[in-house]
Amino acid sequence: MKFQEEFYYKFDKPITTWMADNAIKYLRISLGIIFFWFGFLKFFHGVSSAEAIATKTISVMTFGFVQPSVSIIILAVWETLIGLGLLFNVFLRETLFLLFLQMIGTITPLFFFPAETFKMFPFVPTLEGQYIIKNLILISAGLAIGATVRGGKIISEPQKNKS
Numbered sequence: 001m002k003f004q005e006e007f008y009y010k011f012d013k014p015i016t017t018w019m020a021d022n023a024i025k026y027l028r029i030s031l032g033i034i035f036f037w038f039g040f041l042k043f044f045h046g047v048s049s050a051e052a053i054a055t056k057t058i059s060v061m062t063f064g065f066v067q068p069s070v071s072i073i074i075l076a077v078w079e080t081l082i083g084l085g086l087l088f089n090v091f092l093r094e095t096l097f098l099l100f101l102q103m104i105g106t107i108t109p110l111f112f113f114p115a116e117t118f119k120m121f122p123f124v125p126t127l128e129g130q131y132i133i134k135n136l137i138l139i140s141a142g143l144a145i146g147a148t149v150r151g152g153k154i155i156s157e158p159q160k161n162k163s
Contacts, residue, residue, distance in 0.1 A: 020155055024148050024154060027141050028145050031145070032087035042073075051072055055072050081095070093149055
């Protein structure tokens with residue numbers, strides 16, 4: 001049993017240390033790729049699968065003031081900027097602020113259009129509903145990244161109590 005514990009500790013410690021040292025960076029980059037990619041698609045009419053519900057939501061949120069042809073470009077720029085900020089690790093506080101504002105808009109179709117986002121409210125989402133609900137992980141990733149914006153980091157070892 002002792003050999004097994006030593007073997008496990010020998011490999012576990014460097015692996016978990018590497019994970020702690022790199023997790024936020026890879027989380028930030030992967031989130032940046034998602035936002036850049038999905039934002040970029042919105043520049044091309046009919047390419048993004050989220051275009052219809054996104055423009056419909058923005059229209060309701062702005063009381064019809066912002067037309068779909070304009071709102072999709074604004075959303076494309078918005079998401080692309082979030083992606084670039086995350087990818088290049090610049091203006092991170094501002095980028096995360098934009099991300100969280102965008103996520104509010106992204107989740108609202110669940111409440112504005114339950115007939116389109118659920119087969120059986122609130123337990124059986126449609127494909128669009130699933131697409132929206134999965135954004136909870138994007139919000140959580142943003143929270144994790146935001147928690148380190150002042151220089152904090154994930155640690156692999158528990159801190160010893162100094163008292």
